[in-house]
Structure formats: C-alpha cells, structure tokens
Amino acid sequence: MKIFDIGFDEIESYLRHSGWQRSLAGPLAEIWHPAHDEDSSVLVPKKSTSPDFSTNLKILTREVSRLENRPEADVRLEISRQFIDVTDLRAEDEEIADGTIPLTSGIGLFNSAHRLMVSAAAAALQRQSYYGNSMPRAAHKHARRMRLGQTRPGSYIVPVISSARFGSLISTEFDEPRLQASADESYFERRMLTTLSRALETLSELTVNRGNPPPKSDVLDAVDEGVSSELCSAVLDAIGRGSVDVFDVTFNWAPSSPAPNGIAGKVEFPGESARIIEKIEGDLKEADAPAERVLYGVIRRLSLKKNDTVGHVALETVLEGKTRIVNFELPLHIYRRAAHYHGERRPVVVRGILDATPGRRPTMKVKAFDADRSVASFDDLSAPE
Template identity: 75%
Template sequence: MNTFDIGFKEIESYLRSSGWQRSLTGPFAEVWRAIGNDQLTLFVPKDSSAPDFSRALRSLTDELARRENRPQEQISLDISRQFLDVTDLRAEDDEISEGTIPLASGIGLFNSAHRMMVSAAAATLHRQGYYGNSMPRAAHKHARRMRLGQTRPGSYIVPVISSARFGVLVDDSFDEPRLEAAADESYFERRMLTTLSRALHTLSQMAVVRDRTPTKFDVLSAVDEGVSSELCAAVLDVIGKGGVDLFDITFNWAPSSPAPRDISAKVAFTNESADLIQHIETELKETDAPAERVLYGVIRRLSLKKNETSGHVALETVLDGKPRVVAFELPLDVYRRAARYHGERRPVVVRGILDAPPGRRATMTVNSFDADRSVATFDDLG
C-alpha cells in the first residue's frame, strides 16, 4: 500500500492512539512520553517545511518500529493514513504476472473505479434502480473529490483515496441539537463509501453467494441498499470482459475515526457471476419504481399525542447546501427508536419520497429510518 504525505497532525493522531502523551511542546518540535512509563520518550518534529523534517521523521518512525517490533515502512504507512479512507480495487487472474495486467483489463479496472464512485455518490443522495440521464450532478462532483493512489502488485490493485477529516456534526450548545452544515458536507465521502460497501455486499449476495437468478422482488429490494444498474455496470467493467478471474474491493477505514458499523470490509466477485450481474443490470434498467431521496441529519423535535398511532418528527438536514427542517411521521415502534436517538443526540438517516417546495414546509413520506451508522463515534465501540 502507498505511503501518503505525513504532517504533524498525522503524527499526533497516531501517537495518541498508540499509548503516547504530549510531555513538552515548542514551536518546532515536541517530546512525547509513553503512558505509564515516563522513561520512554520520543522527539516529534512539528514543522513539515523545515529542512530537517524528513530526517527527524525517519528517526521517529525508526524508533517506533523498534518499540513496536514492526517494519518502519508499515509504521510510516499507518501514520500517513490517519485521515484517509483507502478503497482497494483488486483484479486477480492465474495468468496475470505479478504487478502486471492485460491492457483491456486495466482499462476496465480504472473505468470501474470511476463508475463505482459515481454510482455510490448517487445512491447516497437518491435510491434509484437506474439513473441514466437523471444522474445527479452532485454525484459527479463528489466523485471528483476522490483521488487515485499509485497502482501496486497483488495481483493488480488500484487504491481510491478519500478524506476522513470530519468536522463537529452536531452542536450541543443549544437546547435542541443543531446540525452543522459544513461538517455534514465533510462526512459525505464516508457516507458514500458506506453506501458502496452495503450495495456491493447486497449485489454479491445475489450474484455470488446465492448463485441463482434473483426474483424481481430481490432486485427491487436491492435498490433499497444502494444497488443500481450503474453499479452493476461498474463491476462488469472488470469481470464481464474476460481476462480477470476475481475482482474484490477492500475498505481500509482511516484509523483516526471509528469504522462504520455493520458493513463488510471486503466484497468479492468472480467471473462466473458476470451473467447474473448482467441479468440484474437489465432488470434494474427496466424498473419503474419511484426514486427515493436519502436525508441525513439530527432530530429537532418530536411529538406524540394520546391515542395516535404515529409520532411526528422534525429533522434538521441539509438541502441544496443549506440547513432545512423536514417533517414526517413514523409508526410507534419506529418513533420510539427516533425518541431514543434524539435523547442520545445521534445523527439519523431517512429514506423516502420528499416534497420540498421552495419557501414552503418540507415533508417526507418515510420508507426507512435508522441511525446514521456511517458516523459512528468511539462511544459506539464500547
């Protein structure tokens, strides 16, 4: 895996999570001590523009490698990845030489990376079986933020890199939690990868694990999880044109933040599944199910009157880059979950048919409601 740029913030994040604490600080360097052992110290450079920063960084990673009994290259990699999510797209074939791949397969892998990220961004905004000419412009905008790392052997891997530097999503200084619009935007790429992982897992279950032709109901249900005709086409770019036996996608989440909950870290497809995925792609193109909007936000208000069979919820979300409140109703069992999430000040995600005319009250007919598991906190892991 590639080593990316390292600055003081990356070093600081790594040391905090590795059992070190700051002891002395200055404008150009700091001294850190091991928690529970004041005799173990590290000299930490701060100014990455200083002429001796690279030499001081090498000395630091060498010392950490010695103390952790790990290769220095692995230490450097772990430090550099503190604020990066890296998604590895890997193609494998028995006839592929180490570090090389047939030209057509390589082109397909790079095309797949782009189409996969666009489809994931689209599904993070709207759930739709087939986007075609209605692909949201914002999906292309968000996909353009992703970066490609250098390819590497094993058998042939293309890393897609995205930022995992997040702002404070919920402002707790008010009586009711307030959503920070700028911070919400900073989470989009993480949400996008969470959507991608769930969608790929669902597609793999239909085309690889079950190994049978899915029903129309199976295909329509898969749309709820983010599967689209465009996602199928992205997978077929690799396994549907020959030359590749195995295509897998691995999600390496940034160490500085908790990994999204309840998702697959790795999803694989074989060339034997290409025909089923082609069938699913065709079915999705022909579906006429209405597109559903996906909203992320925090609950501002709840109300439930006596003898009512549903509760009223007001969600603060971001629409067209601006905070907006959307009202909807939930059945009692789901409303109770909403009340719990509200008490925990936990971000949520809702999916359904949105009616948001300019200057008027925005409402939604909700088909799915849950906690936003792509922004899990460290408290969730305890």
C-alpha cells in the first residue's frame, strides 16, 4: 500500500495510540518514550517544512521499528494512515496474473468503486429502494471527495481513500450537548462507509449460500439497511458484467479513531451470486416505497408526561447545511433508550418521514432510532489526550 503524507499530527497520533508518552515538548521538536521504558526515546520533528524533516522522520521510524520490534515499512505505513480510511475492492479470477486484469474486468471494478460510493452516500442521506433520477445531488458531491489509491497485488485490488480527520462533534461549552455543524460534515464519509458496510453485509446475507432469490418482503426489509437497486448494480459491475470469480470489499479504518461498532470488516460476493443479485436489483427497482430521510445529531430535550404512551424528543441535527431542531415521538421502550443516550451525550441516528415545510418546525414520523454507531461516544470524543 502507498505511503501517504506524514506530518507531526500523524506521528503524534501513532505514538499516542501505541502507548508512547511525551517526555519533553518544544516549538520545533518533542521527545517521546515507550510507556515502560523511560531510558529509550525518540526525537519527533514538528515542522514538516523544515529541510531536515525527512531525515529526522527516517531516523524516527527506524528507532520506533527497533524498539517495537516491527518492520520499518509497517511502522511508516501505519503512521501515514492515522487519518485515512481505506476501502479495498478486490477482484479474484483465474485470469488475473502478473498484476494484470482483463480490460472488461478492470472497467467493471472501477465502475463498481464509483457506483458503490454514490449509492452509499445516497443511503446515508435517505433510504430508498431505487433512486433513479431522484438520486440526491449531495450523494455525487460526497462521492467525489473519495480518492483512488494505486492498484496493488493480491489478485487485483483498488483502494478507495477517504478522510478520517474529524472535528469536535459536540461542544462542551453548554450544560446540554450542542452539535457542531461544521464538524458534523467531517463525519459524513465515515457514516457513508458504515452505511456501505452494513448494506453489503445485508446483500450478502440475502444472496450468498441461498439457492433461490429471497422473498420480496426480505428484499424490502433490506432497504432499511441501505440496500438499493443502485447498490446491487454496483456489485454486478464487478461480478456480473465484470465476470470475476470473487469480488470482496474490505474496510480498513483509520487507527486514529475507534472503528464503527457492529460493522463487518470484509464482505465477499462469489460470481455465482450474480443471478440472485440481478433478481433483487429488479425487485427494488419496481418497489413502490416512500423515501426515508436519515438524520444524525444529538438529543437536546426529552419530555414524558404521566400516563403518556410516547415520549417527545427534540433532536439537534443539520438540515441543508444549517443546525435545526427536529421534533418526533418515540414509544416508551425506545424513549428509554433515547434517555440513556441523552445521559451519555451520545450521538444518535434517526430515520423516517421528514416534514420540513418552510415556515414550520421540522417534525419526523420515526421508523428507526439508535445510537450513531459510525462515531465514538461523546465520552470517547471528548476524552483528554
């Protein structure tokens, strides 16, 4: 894998997450030592624009490699990946040899990469069985932020690179948690990949090891997890129209932040699953189901009156680039969960039919509510270094 740019932030993050401790700090450099070995230390350069930064970086990685008893190349790669999520799309086929791939298979794999990211971005914004001409413009905007890394051996691997450099999601200046709109935007790519992982896992459950297409009720339920006709088409670009034996997607989360909870690290589709995926693709395209918005945010207020069967929730979220309050009701057993997340100051995600009529307070008829598993808890996000 390609070594990405390395600066002081990457070095500091790597050392901190690897159990090193800062001994001395200055304007141009710092001294760090292993947690249980104060007699050993490394010099950490701080100014990447300095003429000797590259030389000092080589010395640093060599010393860290020696003290951690790890290959120097592995240390340098992990340092460079601190704020990068890498999603590997891999094609396996008996025709793939010597680092090459048939032209049609390569075209299918690269098309799959683009369409997977667009469908994932769309599903992170709103759940829909088939987007067609109603594909959110923001889905294409977010997908364009993703970068393609250099292909590499291992059958044939195309890495998709996204930023995992997050801002402070929740402000601590107030008694109640307050959402930071600009920081919320920085989390979108991670939420997008979390959605993609769960959607691919769900599609795999519907297709792999099944001899027959699933019932339409199961297919429609899969929309809740981000499966769409467009997602199916993206997978088919690789295993159907690309005609490879196996297509798999591996999620390599940035070491600087906790990996999303409950998410598969790798999802695989054998070529023989194409027939069932094509059937699911058609079923989703023909389905007549309302689109459901997905909102991410923090709970600002809770209200439950005596003898009520539902609780009232005010969610602070971002709509059209602005922080807004969206009100909705939850049944008691889910409301109690919301109260728990509110007490933890934990980010949440809610899905349903949004009414954001101009001039009125936005409301939502909720279909699903849970913690936002794509980000860490508030305590994790605000923990001191």
